[in-house]
Amino acid sequence: MNGTGTNSTNGTTHPVIVVGSGPTGLLLAGDLATAGVPVTLVEKRPHKTSNLSRAFVLHARTLEQLDARALADDLEAVGQPLDRLRLFGDLTVDLGTLPSRFNHLLVLAQYEVEKVLERRAVAAGVDFRHETEVTGLSQDADGVTVEVRGPQGAETLRAAYVVGADGMRSAVRDAIGLPFPGKSVIRSVVLADVRLAEEPETLLTVNTVGDAFAFLAPFGDGYYRVIGWNRARDVADSEPLDLAEVKEVTRAALGRDFGMYDARWMSRFHSDERQAPAYRVGRVFLAGDAAHVHTPAGGQGMNTGLQDAANLSWKLAQVVHGHASADLLDTYQAERHPVGKAVLRSSGGLVRLAMAKRPWELALRSTLTTVLGHVTPARRRMVGRLTGIGYRYPAPRGAHRLTGTRVPDVALTGGRLYEALRGGRFVLITPRAYDDQGARKDRLTVERWASDRRTTVLVRPDGYVAWAADAADDAQIEAALTANVG
Incomplete structure (x- = not known):
């Protein structure tokens, strides 16, 4: 959809409003403020650190983007690098040969990323409005009117542009009338934060046996996040969960439960595969989980959202400052929607192969493992997609062969x-x-x-x-x- 105007703030009180203070919204707001664009960040949750992280991995391309913001080294000091990632069966991905300064993935909880991004956003002057919920939104040729309800009651804000980074149940997406087609692919996934009497041999522990899948990752504070799934136990998210069930699915998938005890939090959730058909409607944009959600396989969720933000932020800054036409904003859809679609396809494929049960599925998994283990171009392509360094953006006809490609840290x-x-x-x-x-x-x-x-x-x-x-x-x-x- 085409934008209007060249310098598109038109005297609005808030040139850009970002909705949602997860990693995607924080990176985007921090980028805009650093570029001199006044930005308001609206978040319906109270201002506090949450342990509800489902993301535990930063991939190479995301670390490169964070390096361009002088943040990667701080996160590397907190997290734990891992140069090999086991996906399923005998398929292990060696990241040590990645053509990147970050030839590994970094294991750390999502909230550690949020802490660093929030400090940067605050320092850059982002106007935070916590406990403030979007209740309505409308737009015209000159801007966007956002209705919110916060601690002081109802209020109307006016912005040149709005970005919905407010998650799977995005109020912004609903307000602009975009569907979120897709389906639930995994139901009754169990989550728990526990202590372990026995330390796992590997930093990330993951395996599938029969109908059972389990994943363990350290928080770094003595607790571990457990994610488990038993295909044979399909119950509603509201069904009560106890530690005995978490132990049971972990033993089925990993062979033991590592002496789990002292669960500080437990819950169920379901994993969906969904993507909005458009990431831009006029002056309103979607990013992160508001635009796409998928299975946690491969740890690509937070990474894809952060890369959405990195793609959109500089374009908004160029347009708001009058250095580019609003048509530049159309390239956000053209560049990031195909990436979101590819991530849905790859993460979903990993889950289906990991949980393969039928003979033809097992045969396909065996063949794929062999191909990826012995055919270098196929393995390089798979690793490039998983880590994000392998994506390139469309280039105009006749452009130089490098146009649209990622540049390494030359x-x-x-x-x-x-x-x-x-x-x-x-x-x-x-x-x-x-x-x-x-x-x-x-x-x-x-x-x-x-x-x-x-x-x-x-x-x-x-x-x-x-x-x-x-x-x-x-x-x-x-x-x-x-x-x-x-």
Whole structure:
């Protein structure tokens, strides 16, 4: 859907309102505020740290995005790296050969990520409004009217743009009338936070036997999160849950229950596969679980949402500041919707293969394990999708072959790329000196290759190639900067 106008704030009180203070909303709001866009973050929950994390993994591409915000090193110090990930049966993914500074996954609870992102958002000046619920939303050519109810009662806010990052039961998505098609694929999954008398041999413990699946991950505070599922026990989420049932499904899948005791929290939930047909309706956007939900297989949920935010934030900043037409915002749908669809497909496939029971399913799993174990291109493609580094975005017809691709953390004469990306700037990498004469100093960094590479590359703030040329003169570079940076 096409946007309207070039500089689209039009005097609205709140240029951007973000709804939802999970990882996706926090990253997005922090990016916007860092870029000088006033942003209000609305959250219906009280302001407190929740232990309801279902996410425990940061993948390489997400860590790269966090590195571009000077946050990755802090999280690496808290989490625990893992360079091998067992998916099912004999299929183990070796991450040590990833072409990334982060050739591992990082095991840590979602709330640790939220703490770091919240500190950044607060420092950048985000206006937080906790215990404030969206009760209505309407939009016109000039902006969005958001009705909320908070501690002081009902209120109406006016924004240029609104982003719904408010989870699977998104009030924003409902307000703009978007369906959320899909289905529940796993019912009666049990969750528990427990202490263990016996420490597991591996950092992440996961296995499937028959109808039973179990997963163990450490919080880092002496407790472990247990996720278990018994296909033969299909009950409602409201059915009471006790520690004996958690132990039973864990023993069935892992062979023992590790002496679980002292459960501080237990619950049931169901896992859905759903995706909104559009991530943008006029001036309203969806990101994270409000746009897509899928099974936890492969640990891609939080990662996909954070990468949604990284894709959308710089585009909103460009448009709000008048450096780009609102048509730029259409590329959010074009780039991220296919990724969300691919994640649904891959995570769902992993669950189905892990729980394979019929002879033809077992045969397929065996064949796939063999192929991925022995065919390097297939394994590389699978690992690229799982970790996020393998995705590329559509490029215009006739564009350079690098356009739309992720740029690794290449060496520059001034340091490394992901340090140069900090502050939400574009980075122009050239084989020779180029002087932008300070015209775009607030949103462009000019660097030179540390190697003898001859390609000129313009890197977007999210680390993907906006434009490239093998032999570019000053006029071509200036045209590319005008078209992309403004």
